[in-house]
C-alpha cells in the first residue's frame with residue numbers, strides 16, 4: 001500500500017477529522033500554519049484514497065475506514081449498505097463460503113469493500129482485519145448455542161478479543177452491539193452473556209461505544225417474521241397471551257443510522273446508547289397489529305410456560321437452524337427495561353420510525369395474493385402503553 005499522504009490544511013473541512021484519520025498529533029489552535037506541518041507525527045501508513053473528499057455519497061470518501069464483524073447477518077447488510085453508500089471504506093471479515101458475502105459486494109464503490117477471511121479464535125486474522133481501520137463495529141451474534149460456539153464464546157470471549165486487539169492496533173472507535181435487556185442477573189443465558197459482554201468490552205476498550213437496541217424489526221428479522229410464521233401452529237402461542245410483556249420495537253434502518261452516526265459523533269466515545277422505538281406496546285398488541293397488517297386472522301392462545309418450553313426444546317434438538325429455542329421463548333416474554341438516564345436515538349440526531357408506518361415493509365410477504373397491494377389504513381392500530389412522543 002502506497003504511503004502517499006498530502007496534508008492540506010483546510011479548517012473548513014475539519015482538520016481534526018483528517019488528523020484523527022491519519023493518526024497524527026495535532027498542534028494547538030493558534031499555531032502558525034508553517035509550524036503545523038512540523039508538528040505532524042505519522043503513526044500509520046495511509047493511502048490518499050482514504051482522505052475525506054467529495055460531497056458525500058458514492059465516488060466520494062466519507063472519512064471512515066470501518067471493519068464490520070458479523071456483516072453477513074441481518075443488521076450487517078444495513079450497516080455495510082449505509083457505510084458503502086456514503087463512500088466509506090469497509091473491511092468485511094467473513095467466515096465460511098465467499099458466496100455468503102455476495103449480497104454485500106455491490107454495496108460500495110470498486111475497491112472500497114474489502115473482504116477478508118477470519119476465524120474467531122485466530123488472533124492474526126482479527127489483527128489483519130482491524131489494523132488499517134479507524135472504526136471497528138462488532139455485530140457478531142447468534143440466537144442459539146451451537147456445538148462449536150456457546151453464548152459465552154459469542155457474546156463474551158469474541159467481543160473481548162475484538163476490543164482488546166482493536167485497542168492494541170490503535171483503532172479509534174470500537175462500537176459494540178449489545179441488547180436492551182442485557183443483564184448479568186437475567187433469567188436468560190443469552191442476556192446474561194450479553195450483560196457480561198458489555199463489561200469485558202468496557203474493560204478492554206474504555207472508550208467503546210455500547211449500543212443497546214430493543215428487538216429490531218425489518219424485512220429479514222426474527223421478530224415480526226417469527227410471530228407471523230407462528231400461524232402455522234394453528235394460532236399464536238403466547239405466555240399469558242403476551243399481556244404481561246411490554247416492548248419498544250425499533251426499526252432496522254434507525255439502528256443502522258445510529259451505528260454510522262456513532263462512528264462520527266464527537267460525543268459518542270465512552271457512551272452507552274439505548275436504542276428503542278418511540279412507544280411501548282404490550283407483546284399482545286404488537287402481534288395483533290402484525291396479523292392485522294398481514295390480513296391474517298389473529299388467534300392467540302395461552303400456552304403454559306412448561307409446555308411452551310417443551311415445544312421449543314423439540315426445535316432446539318431436532319432442527320438445524322433452531323428457529324426457536326427455550327431461551328428465545330424466554331427472551332420474547334421479557335419486558336424491555338427503561339434507562340431514563342442514558343442517551344438514545346434522538347441524541348444521535350435520529351427520529352425513531354413508528355411501527356404503524358414501517359410494519360407493512362416487513363409483513364407484506366405474509367399476505368395472501370388477494371391482499372398484497374392493500375393499504376394499511378384498515379389495520380387495527382396497536383394500543384400504546386407509554387407514548388413518549390407526547391411526554
Ligand SMILES: NC(=O)c1ccc[n+]([C@@H]2O[C@H](COP(=O)([O-])OP(=O)(O)OC[C@H]3O[C@@H](n4cnc5c(N)ncnc54)[C@H](OP(=O)(O)O)[C@@H]3O)[C@@H](O)[C@H]2O)c1
Nearest residue numbers: 070071072073074075076120139140141149177178215216
Ligand atoms: N436482531 C435483533 O433483534 C437484535 C436485537 C438486539 C441486539 N441484537 C444484536 O445485534 C447483533 C447483530 O444482530 P443480527 O440480528 O444481525 O445477528 P445475525 O443475523 O444472527 O448475524 C450474526 C453475525 O454474526 C456472525 N457470527 C455468529 N457467530 C459467529 C462466530 N462464532 N464466528 C464468527 N462470526 C459469527 C454471523 O456470521 P455467519 O453469517 O457466518 O454465521 C453473522 O454475520 C448481535 O450481537 C445481536 O445479539 C440484535
